Structure formats: structure tokens, C-alpha cells
Amino acid sequence: MRSYYNTLQGFYQQEHEYDEGEFQTQFINILPSPWTVCSLSFDPNTNALYVAQYRAGQPPLVVKLPIYRTMLQRQQALGITGGPTGLGFDEAIGEFQDIIQHSDHTIHTKKTSMTKKQIEDWWMTRSQLNTRMKKLLEQIESSWLGGFKGMLCGQFAVCKPLFEEFKIKVQHILAQHVKKSVVDLSDGLLHMILRLGLAPEIKDVNDVVYFLLSQPTDVKHTGAVQPYTNCPAAVVNQISQQLIDALKHYHDEALLRGIDTMQRIENSHVILIPDKHTQSLPLENLPIMRQQPTSRVPCLSFLRDRILYGHARANEQANEIKERSRQGKNITVQGSKTYYVLNPSGDLKHTQAEFQHTFATMPTWEGHVQKKPSELECRSVLKQKDIYM
Template sequence: MSSLTDSTIAMPMSTLTRRTQDRHSTRRTVNTLLAKSAAAFQSALELMDQDGQVEDVRGASMSLALLHAFQTSLGEGGEGLTRAAADLLASTASITMRREMVDIIEAKFIDGPLDDLKWPSLPPQAAAADNESDSDADEAIRSAWTTISNRLQSPRLASSPPVDLSSLPHNWAVVSISVASDHSTMFLSRHQRDHPPLVLCLPLDRTGERESEENELPFQAALDELQEIVRESDDQAQAAKHISDSEAKQEWWAFRTALDERMGELLASMEKNWLGSFKSILKPQSSVTPNRIQVLRRKMEKIFNEALAGIGTDLRRVKTVRLDDAVLACFATLDGQTTDEEIEDLVYFVLDFYGFHGIPVAIAELDIDQIGVDVKQALHEIAISHSTPPTSAQPEHLLLVLDKNVQGFPWESIPVLRGLPVSRIPSLPFLLDHLEFARLTSPEKAGLLSVNARKVFYVLNPSGDLARTQTHFEPWLEQMKARAGWKGIVGRPPTDMELANALRDCDLVLYFGHGGAEQYIRSKKVRVLPKCATTMLWGCSSGHLKDQGDLDRTGTAWTYMMAGCPSLIANLWDVTDRDIDRLSTEVHKKLGLDASHLGSSSSSTGLSTASSSFSLAPRRLGGKSAPSEPALLPLSGLSTVQALNSSRDDCRLKYLTGAAPVVYGLPVYMF
């Protein structure tokens, strides 16, 4: 019992093959106390859910999830506790946003003096005949936001039914990452349609505890290192303007290259020390079949039964408990390339699992190294003999729900995720609301999220001091303006009305300037837009969320999410113009945003307020196009998320620059 808080716990943990009455009074007493404590926190959440202090709601949610983990480790509960903990962890990362959205949705449709983005309009009777389709589209948008508002006002954290994942595409998985307030424990949860939820409770110092050594990467040390790397990078970027001779340039690049290596080492260390073998919760599981799980079970049971029998453990008791299939499915994604440290992490997890169920395990008498060798060989054999091609034409897309403690880290670039389709969302309920909005505002009911790649607005060098960036992109943008009907602004600041109209009426907005265009349009005007285009903000720190202490983080990225932006590309920290220009160019190419993918058009495509920001289904490719429009082709087989994450290595500094841009929102395809 004393090792409970120092051990990794999975939910669900086990399947009992034979349930026996627990005769240990201590265990019964602990289970009773845990149940009473969980009930108390549940009651507290019911009182605080709607208007309690954010830090109190978050603390109660994390405590309740931890209590559920302890209950599960002691054989209590079941799928109900696991689902409750998983739903809590995936829902509490953006409490403030959830509350603000109710007022923001109401403000989206205020008519009159407060709406300064519109010219005075004709009375409804006089204007109705002008554009009936526009009116229908606007009404659909209003109705969709109203539906979401009603849902937001109902309790979501306490006494709520399990999250309904039926609208989630089969190849999407949602993983939440949270860290306790004392930075001692990391929680991960995984949701995927038609799969049982999975929760992991990982002590961040579990490796040091086992080896009686200091923690190799305390959470605060990792946070300090990230901030130091970014600060030194900013200082060096500012100093670049004063460097002229070749020797100084070489020193400047040598220093930045060293910073780039430090960033890569930090991300590798995070994966090694914090996640260990449980990095597998982040990996695609489309190739994990029921047969593969059962083969892994047989091999694992054989290895551990032989090891435990060798030290005199009663195998009859060992065989009364079995690891749950959801846990084995997670481990089944590992292979022979898994490091020895990660294998050791898995071995100790299984041994702790037996200990939690009252089976004495004399770890000092076990040959941990040999068990590790056997487990690694088993994983290698399974990976070779049970490798199967993906069952879906689309790769598995991972959506990360990150709490305020971990949002500053570029998780998309840790080794296990580097290059894979990964994006960020505020919370699981927010994702489901986003999908609901798309369905309610589009006549199509299934398919890919798509935008019209001809309905594009761009802002290039609005401050006038990014001459190199303007020289790099202007020829391409001018060509797209002539061939595809794009519209935009070059070399001058846009007005807030120009930006608001573009975000509301276009399908895609590209911004090549400083920051996230906050100096040109207030966040309030963005938030209250009834709909918002897919957006790429390539400026420095455009996607950075500011630390607010105990409160939720805030920033431009959340502003665009509240406006209904389906997909936002933005940078977590400051980057140099030449390197980010190189990366963004690769992203545009991989999305097919060039004239060769679009037929020529003699007329520009105007801005239509009737079109929705995005559709849940791709436009039909074989149908007839309007006479004034070029034939619309699928520009690329890659989504915005795939295009970005596959371009990180195309810049010179693969981590200092390559890890900076991230996607907030959903994968969107260009048509």
C-alpha cells in the first residue's frame, strides 16, 4: 500500500478471472475511505461546476481522477470509474473558455449600435428578396451556435452522462495530458470511437524512486530549460541585425545550432523520463487487432509466470488477475526498437500490478534485466508477425488536450509524435461542439473537413519592415491573385474591418507579419464573428498562450477557436523570418496552394457572406462548375495538420524553428 503513490496506475487496470472476497481489513478500510473521498469531491464539483473558482474546479477534478485511479488499482470500480476519470481529464483544460463561450455566442448576433462591423441594413422586408440563400445560411449558423450555447449551460463535469463519441471519426483519437499542481504526477487519458477509454497516472519521478537516484528531469527544470532556450533564441535573433562580418555570422549560427540541439534533447528527455513505455498511448492503434492483443497476453503471462515461479510465488493467485485488454492494446504498439529504459518501465508496471492485487512480489530476487530482454524479444516478434496495413485510407489523427501546465511544450515534436498528424484542441467537449457546428451549418453529413482554396485572403508585410518576406512571397501571391482569384493586402496595415470581413467571409486567411495580427484587429472583434476562416498566422509567438498563474492561459489561438476557426496554424515562440518562410512555403506546397492545381479564371472570386467557413464533406469533383469558376480539383491528399507536421524538417533549425508552429483545431483539406 505504501508504494501506491509512487507507482504507475492504468485505468482500466485488470480483469479478474476469479473474484474472491477481500479478507484484508486494511484494504477494505482504504477502499471505503477512497469511496467517501471521491463522493465528497463529486459533490464539490456539482457545486462549483458553473461558477466556482477555476483553480478550485481544476483541483477537485484532478483529485477525483487520482482517487478513481487509486480505487482502480485496488480492484474497485470498473469501466464506469475509468470513463468518469477520462472524461474529467479531457474536459477541464479550458474551464474559462467554456464559461466565456455562452456570453460570446450571444454577442455574435447582437444587431444594432454594438455591431460596428456592418453598414446600416435595410429593414428585413426590403432586404429579404435580395439574398434569400444568405439569410438561410445565416439562420443555420445562428441555430448551430444556439444549440452549442444550450449545451454549454448544462453541467459538464459533475453528474453528467458519459461523453458521446459517436460523431468522432473512427481514425481520430483524443489524448489529454495534465500535470498535478505539485508537478509530481502526470495524467494521460485517451478517447477513441468504439474503443474503451484509457487513463494513465504516471509519477514523474518513478525512475529515480526505483534506482534511489535524483529525478533526471523534474517538471520545473524542464519548464525552465524551455523558457531559457526561447529567451536566448530571442536575444540572438535581436542581435542578428548588428552582425556584419563572416566570423560573427558563423558564431551566431553556431550558437543557434547549439540551441536547436538543446531543444531536441529536451524533447527527447521529456519522452524518456516522463512517458517511458507509456508513450504508446500517443501512437496510432489502427494496426492493433484483437489477435495481436491475445498473442501479447500469452507471451507476457508466460514471461512473468516463469519469473515469479522462480522466486516461489503462488501461480494460482497470479492467474486470478489479468491485465485489461485496453492496457495491452497500448503496449502492443511497441516494438523491438523500444529502449531498455522503456522496457524496464513496462516491467515494473506489471510487477506493481500484481502487488496491487495482493500478490507478494520480491522484486529484489527477480532478474529484472532478463525479464526485460524477454519482453523486448516478445514485442519484436509480435511487431514482425502481426504487422498489418492501416485499415483506413486516412491516417490516424491525434488531437491533444493540454492543461495549462503543459501547453507551452511543443509536444508535437517529441520523438514518438514527430511527423505524425497531431493538433491541439481546448477540450474534448469543445471538439464535439466544433463537429456539431460543422454538421448543422452544412447540408452534407459525412466526409472530410474541406475549404475552398480559391476563397483566400492574404496579408503580407503589413508593417512594411519585412522586405525579405515580401520578396519571397509576393510573386506567388500575385500569381494566385491572377489565376485563382485570391485577394489580399501587401505592404500596408489592414483595417480591423478588412480583417474581420476576410475572416468571416473567406475560407482561408494567410498572414505574413509580426505576431498574430493583434495590432490590427482586437480579440473581441474576432471572438464575436459568427464564423471564421481556416487561418495561418506565421508571425512570431502568434500561437503562444500566456501563463496566468492559477487561471487558464489566454492568447490569440483561443480567440480564434471561440470564433469558430476550424484550423489555425500559429507559432509557440518567436522565430526568424527566413527559416519560418522556408517552412511555410513547404506547407503551402504540400497543400497544393499553387496555380498549377487550379484552372485559370478571368474573373476573381468575390467574398460571399453566404458560404460557411468550412464543410464537413469535400466538394464533388466530377460535377459541373459554374461558368465563371475554374474546375475545382483536390489540391492535395494532405490536411493542414499533415502538411505542417511533415514539413518540420524542411527548415534549417529543425527544433528551434521546426517545433514552433502548431495546429490548433481540426485537420482541414484544400479543395
């Protein structure tokens, strides 16, 4: 393992000088083939969300999503003038923080001395908070991601002949409305569009169409591009309907050929990398994410380190395990090196009763019950343990 740490040190000394090709080699192509990495960055100066999707062997797919664009599109379609409205970033963060504050208040309420009416009110408050959180996440996905929610999707089964047919259809549809006869579309962008599914909402398809019509015809969609154009709404709706038909044909025909294109491939996994602005949001609970295995890491360098660590361990073992490493199946943690903090505030009696005996009987686990660990204890645990919960 010494060579692993020496290699890692060299990477950190050089990575700030990587060009595009070196970045692809050192960060992207080492990803296990079933994995998808998605980074999200918010620019407060332009009110835009940058979403990047990374997969091994594929160029990065990056889009710039002004968070008010979907409302602007609807205003344009209705002939409404004026400034943009809708869910702003500060409003979303404020609503989320307010929900959490009220939730914390209900959690720390002592229910043992409450009357029946107070208990009913408590449950009503909890239900209302759940509804507010659900609505907020739906608004974020609908308004900010819109037709680009597929940027956060893992990998799904693909029917290659039908995919090529779908690509030609989209090129043909767009060629009717742009100057050049062929629009250059990347496979990554087309796979993202296919995640709209069998019956996409028209507003999501419109969002994608605005994006496609606003792009230069000779540029691949691998740079950060802004999905908005002043194309007439009637034209957008016409193209959107054609695109919906193409989507439906692809998914239906693939199913007839025995390929469920709405089924994730084996070991498909999504890894989120939010920036300092978006990290507080529960992105894993967005509607598009709920049925997907998802993890979160602080940065690409951290993810690279963990992958290379798995490779280093595999290099000391048999060829079969090396293949498992390439598939991401052996990048694991040791369950025996676990530390837990159970009911540190002392107000979750039922939770403590449910788990305390089980945790205590695990021979190698360590932890605290009804006690908050100190800062020094946390630091020590994070250095020595693989799992902290």
C-alpha cells in the first residue's frame, strides 16, 4: 500500500495542471463502468445551476441551467412580459431551513406529558412538514432541472439499433428548423433525453427543445451551454410532440425486443458531488433520485482516492478480484470498523430501545448511547473507523 500513497501524493501535486485529456484519464476513465458521477454547482451571480455528468470512457456532459428558465418559457408561450418568477435559490434554501427548524422543534418536544389533543396536533405538524418538504423537492426538480433531470440518472439498459434510429430521428426533426441539415448530437445528451421516459410531461420536453434549438449546429454538447432561445412557442410545441413520439417508439419497440429500457443496468450507481451552495439540500430525495442507489462525496479527488485504494488492494489479490475492482464491486468498507452514536440527546427512547441491544452485541463495534462525542473523539473516530453512524 506504500506505493498507493506515494502515487496519491504525486497526483495531488500535479492535478491542478491537468489538461482536458489528462483530466479524463486520471479522474473519469478510472470510474467503474456502471457508475455515474454528477456534480452540481450554483452560480449566484447568474442564478444558474451547472450540472456535469461523468462516465468512464465518455466525454463529460455539462449543461448550464438558469433556474428561472422554465418560468420564462411558460411566460413566453402565454405572451406574458416582465421579469422572471418562480422558485429562486435563496427562497429554496430559506424554505428548507425553516422546515428543518420546525422539525427540530417537534423532535425535542416532550411527548410524555402531552394531552391527546396535543399529540394529534404534533402529528398534524409533522405531516405538514413532510408535505412542505415533498413540495419543495418537487419544485426544485421541476423548475431547476426540468427536462434535464436525466442528468442525475444512472445507466439504464440500451437497445443499440433503436438508439441509433432515435438519434437519426432527432437529427431529422431538428434539421427541419435549423439552417444546417444535420445537428450534431452527443450520445450522452441523447441518453439524457431518453430518461424522460415513455410519457414525459410536455413542459419537460419543451425545456429540452428550447435547449436544442439554441445550440450551434457544429458544436458537440460537451461544454457548458445555456438552454434557452426565443424560438416561437408554436414551433417548440410542434417539435416537442415529434420528440415525444420518438421517445415512445424507442421505449415501446425496445420492450417488444425484450429490452426494458427503464431498467437500471447491474451495479448502476449515482454519486453526487454538490458544491458549497447546494450541499445543504437533500438532493438524494429528489423524485428522480428516490429509486436509484445514490452516494455523496465532497469532490472528485476524494472519489478518485477511494477508487485507487480499491485498485491497490485488488492488485495484491487474484485476477478474479481485480475484475471485480474494475466493476466497482470491491470498493467497500469494513463493517467491523464501526462507530455509532445512539440517541445523543436522550429524547429518542423508542429508537434507543430498538437498536441498543443489537449495537451492543456487535463484538467489534464501538459507540456512545445518550452521550454526544467530543470534537476530539469525532476526529479520532473518523481517522480510525470505516463507518460512522
